[in-house]
Amino acid sequence: MTQSSHVPTLDTTAAAHALRLAEEQRQAIAPLRDRLQDASPETAYAIQEANTRQALAQGRRLVGRKIGLTSLAVQAQLGVDQPDFGMLFDDMAIGDGGSIAPGRLIQPKAEAEVALVLGRDLNHEHHTYADLIGATEYCLPAIEVVDSRIADWNIRFIDTVADNASSGLFVLGSRPVRLRDIDLSDCAMEMQCDGAPVSRGNGRACLGNPLNAAVWLADTMVRCGRPLQAGDIVLTGALGPMAVASSGQHFSVHIAGMGHVSVRFE
Secondary structure: OOOOOOOOOEOHHHHHHHHHHHHHHOOOEOOOOOOEOOOOHHHHHHHHHHHHHHHHHOOOOEEEEEEEOOOHHHHHHHOOOOOEEEEEEHHHEEOOOEEEOOOOOOOOEEEEEEEEEEOOOEOOOOOOHHHHHHHEEEEEEEEEEEOOOEHHHOOOHHHHHHOHHHOOEEEEOOOOEOHHHOOOOOOEEEEEEOOEEEEEEEHHHOOOOHHHHHHHHHHHHHHOOOOEOOOOEEEEEEOOOOEEOOOOOEEEEEEOOOEEEEEEEO
16 A cells, blocks of 8 residues: 655554553544554554453453444445454443443444344354354343444444454343244334434345344454354344434434334433
8 A cells, every 4th residue: 555655654552552542532543444554454454452451451341243234335435345243342232221431532423223132142153043043142132332433434344343443332222032032134213313213224125134133243242352252242243324423413213123222412
């Protein structure tokens, strides 16, 4: 990649530090893709892993993963042909009906998802639907509040992967549902903001079925050396378009067969 003489290049360590500083200061930074010495997917995941290790060293607890880029339209927009993943930590969780303080995030957006909570480890090289169904203890409706440390959401695949798949916070519903009691591919979703619909979709919007995304994640995490474990939360991907979130707004999501989940931006 040709670099402009006046733009300093970043290595993995410097890029990881820049993202941490952006999060701490709530100040977005310029895209990373044109400033990295090696702007490859492998480098992007290495940056994410560096910040994962830093978070664990600081005492944060890894509680699951989120899957991003499960929409084929978004994949085409970013020039990729597969999803991505990010880490979920305990301090990212918000209770159903809870609130998010002003200034906690930089440029948040909300999207509705199905969350799987695992009851067994998933450590095979290749997983099947049966493996995921057997390992899923229960499902919950969820709101993922995505955020970007990259200014103006000017992201490509390299930027979002390095930035922990543009993770922010997540909100889980409070009524567990067994997989046998819902149809993941056909479950209708509606997300409302202050009582008005802002997003609709269903399970097919997530790679045809959220379990497709979950199988991909299980296989990928084994290859990455961080296999999914019993108790992990898996946010399987958006069921419809995301919506920009602003202070004072109240978001609620209903997924057929799974119930409601809500959160307020104070």
